[in-house]
Amino acid sequence: MSTELTIGTYRYEHTEALFDGRVKIDGVDAALATEPLVSDLFRNMLQGRYDIAELGLTYFLRTFDLQDPPFMALPIFPNRNFRHSAIFVNTEAGIEKPQDLAGKTLGEFALFGHDAGIWPKGILSDEYGVSADQCRWVIGGTNHPVPAFDWLPQPVPDGVHVRHAGDGRTLGAMLASGEIDALISVDVPQAMMQGSTKIARLFPDYENVERDYYRRTGIFPPMHIIAVRKDLVHHGEELRSVYRAFVQAKELAQRTYLEDALKQHMSLVTPWFSSLFERNRSLLGEDWWPYGLHANRTAVDTFLRYHHEQGLSKNLLTNRDIFVPEFLHT
Structure with missing residues (x-):
């Protein structure tokens, strides 16, 4: 049976x-x-x-x-998915290299530590010396407002400042306006897909960066x-x-x-x-x-x-x- x-x-x-x-x-x-x-x-x-x-x-x-x-x-x-490509920056925020993220305000999709955020944050720490406690964090939806998930534990470590985006706000719009300096997101900001010059990837040549990462580590995240x-x-x-x-x-x-x-x-x-x-x-x-x-x-x-x-x-x-x-x- x-x-x-x-x-x-x-x-x-x-x-x-x-x-x-x-x-x-x-x-x-x-x-x-x-x-x-x-x-x-x-x-x-x-x-x-x-x-x-x-x-x-x-x-x-x-x-x-x-x-x-x-x-x-x-x-x-x-x-x-490889996730160097999941880091977006406001082109007027003065972020030219990963180390420039220190001291900045970053958005993150859905919650502090979503799957597509843990990988790039770990890589930023391992390879560039930028840890989460060096940044301020805003949580929300990238292209559509997302309420705080209330169906799982959401720990935030001591020393890390995290707040939720306001009602009706999207991280993509906040990035384009400069209200946040960068964004780690499983979703690509819609404004970028529509050709906005206000948003770019931290790693413009992300494919070659991600291929090199695989060659060095053997990790397909x-x-x-x-x-x-x-x-x-x-x-x-x-x-x-x-x-x-x-x-x-x-x-x-x-x-x-x-x-x-x-x-x-x-x-x-x-x-x-x-x-x-x-x-x-x-x-x-x-x-x-x-x-x-x-x-x-x-x-x-x-x-x-x-x-x-x-x-x-x-x-x-x-x-x-x-x-x-x-x-x-x-």
């Missing part, structure tokens, strides 16, 4: 095969769901509406400071994991099936790109994509979006360290603390 599980994940190209039935989860009667916003998945998982679901890494890790942490993780990383209710941790066979299914769905998406390369990706509307694809394969390898802990250990260890250093985890967590034990050797 199949085990019934409610599973939530965003509908990415590398999870699409789970939704359209090309990949089945053996031994599981899966009620698969997605949400209009990926943050809706986070909120609903934290509120107990899923058995297994995609969670932003910081949303997941903050639960380990609760009296009874409710989740463990599978080493599935459905969302990842993960943003999200797949969380499991702790009472399901001992359902080994079912969790192995879930893991295998996510791997298979991801591999199907990768295979499509490999097969399309024979036809120079003429099914896509992006010109010169084949050139980009070959450069990425040369740098990232044949499995450019790896699951499993072995291929992601350095990245996960780095994120855990950043999360603790930025005052978001009381304790420095390890892989053994957060992953279902059976998957530590994947």
Whole structure:
């Protein structure tokens, strides 16, 4: 008899095969769901509406400071991105290099320490000597007002000044007007997309900067994991099936790109994509979006360290603390 599980994940190209039935989860009667916003998945998982679901890494890790942490993780990383490109500056704020951020007022999307903010803040500290306590912080939505999330712990470390943007305010508009000097955001400011000269990226040549970062560190930064209710941790066979299914769905998406390369990706509307694809394969390898802990250990260890250093985890967590034990050797 199949085990019934409610599973939530965003509908990415590398999870699409789970939704359209090309990949089945053996031994599981899966009620698969997605949400209009990926943050809706986070909120609903934290509120107990899923058995297994995609969670932003910081949303997941903050639960380990609760009296009874409710989740463990599978080493599935459905969302990842390089994040030097997530730092935007007002072009009149006198910010020419990363060190110029010290003493400035920075916006941050959604909360102090969102997933796409922890990575660049950690990199700024490690590589440029700029730490969060050297800046002032304003939290809010980039292109649309976002209220303070009230469904997860939001610690702010001592010595760091954080306030929420006022009602109806957006960080993108505040950046364009000079009310804040810089912004760390998963979303690109709309004004920049519309050609505003008031906003630029801190790293204009971000692609080459991010490629160099990967060459030096081997880190392709993960943003999200797949969380499991702790009472399901001992359902080994079912969790192995879930893991295998996510791997298979991801591999199907990768295979499509490999097969399309024979036809120079003429099914896509992006010109010169084949050139980009070959450069990425040369740098990232044949499995450019790896699951499993072995291929992601350095990245996960780095994120855990950043999360603790930025005052978001009381304790420095390890892989053994957060992953279902059976998957530590994947």
